[in-house]
Amino acid sequence: MTAEALRAGFLSWLGQERHAAANTTEAYGHALAGFLGFLTDHLGEPPDLPALAGLAAADVRAWLARQAKDGLSATSRAQHLSAVRTFFRYLNRRHGVDVTAIRLVATARVRPALPRALSVDQAIDVTAHISDIADDPALQARDTAFFSLLYGSGLRIAEALALDVRDAAALRRDLTLTVTGKGGKTRMVPVLPPVRDAIEAWLTVHPRPLPDSPLFLGARGKRLDPAVAQKVLRTYRRLAGLPEHATPHALRHSFATHLLANGSDLRAIQDLLGHASLSTTQRYTAVDDAGLLAVWRKTHPAAG
Structure with a gap:
């Protein structure tokens, strides 16, 4: 053969x-x-x-x-x-x-890069002002809902883009979304009231709010392309002076990092993110430790 x-x-x-x-x-x-x-x-x-x-x-x-x-x-x-x-x-x-x-043949040991999160103020700034990029009110509502969902629920960009209108309609009776993650595994994620409000605002101007329609549409009426979503945030971060690592995936990192910093259990964060292994989630503890060290170096009188 x-x-x-x-x-x-x-x-x-x-x-x-x-x-x-x-x-x-x-x-x-x-x-x-x-x-x-x-x-x-x-x-x-x-x-x-x-x-x-x-x-x-x-x-x-x-x-x-x-x-x-x-x-x-x-x-x-x-x-x-x-x-x-x-x-x-x-x-x-x-x-x-x-x-x-x-x-x-041995596999080279690869040290995984630490997740790069935004600060709380930076993440909130994105969700509050990302609508400034578009002139069309419908696109403004879409972008606010989309990026609020990434930060508010910690979704991967592909998970958010795979949602249909029927998935969001369930929010009217539930406080959660069913999301399909890597490997086709589904999980339930909570959706905060401000995120639900943003999604509702988008649905009121959604061009085709049928149950089987994509929740997030592009300008041509098809499912929003990841590259377009990334471009929207790239444009905004330059206008707002945000760091280069301010990407859609950084909002997911920010979700996990901010939960951990506020005392959330690591196992709970694992479930919310849909990680198969706890070791993947444990990377965020290193991020939190690094943040504490940076604060110590900046504020301790003897740090130099």
């Missing part, structure tokens, strides 16, 4: 049998395409199943070295290597091919 046929079979297995999210399948497919393309140049011809079985650890390391030379970050290289490991496990189970080389 050709490597491309094996790749297609793997991606089909990943989506249909492992029920991987579409974004995960796409990312794995991209990583494998790069790996197999490298092997075609490295080996002088497109690899088949026997060629993959005969790979040496040096071949895999040469691929990682090429990625590093091309400027791919350590985090991305680790993610690509993880995709290739999963592919080789699939080959072992489905085709009886044990590629021992992959087990001889």
Whole structure:
């Protein structure tokens, strides 16, 4: 079998049998395409199943070295290597091919970057004044509702954009939203009264408030594109003098950081954010510690 046929079979297995999210399948497919393309140049011809079985650890390391030379970050290289490991496990189970080389290649330890949150005043400033960017009252209402939801409930941008009108309509009887996160997992998130009011204000001017319509629409009447939402905040942060890390995702970081600073339980924050592992949520404790240290350095008489 050709490597491309094996790749297609793997991606089909990943989506249909492992029920991987579409974004995960796409990312794995991209990583494998790069790996197999490298092997075609490295080996002088497109690899088949026997060629993959005969790979040496040096071949895999040469691929990682090429990625590093091309400027791919350590985090991305680790993610690509993880995709290739999963592919080789699939080959072992489905085709009886044990590629021992992959087990001889260590994954570089990547220190995750600390989440960069906004201050409370900066986050509130975004939700209160983001509407200044648009001239159209409907777009003003949309932007206020969207960014208020990101900060008020800690949603990922994709989670907020995936909501439909019927989801928001439930707020009239409940105080929560059902959100679909990574891996297709759903969770309940509370929605604060000011956020509910902002969403209600947007629904009153929503161009197509049918139950199955996207909650947040773009100018052309389709589901709001993430790039457009990011551009709105990028424009506002420049006008308002906010830091460069003032992005939609920074509002999610701010949600978690501000809850922790005010005494919220780490497990509760994990549930609210939809993190599969508590270790992911624990990064925010380092952010809080760093903030305390910065205050100490700035205010203690002997700090220098």
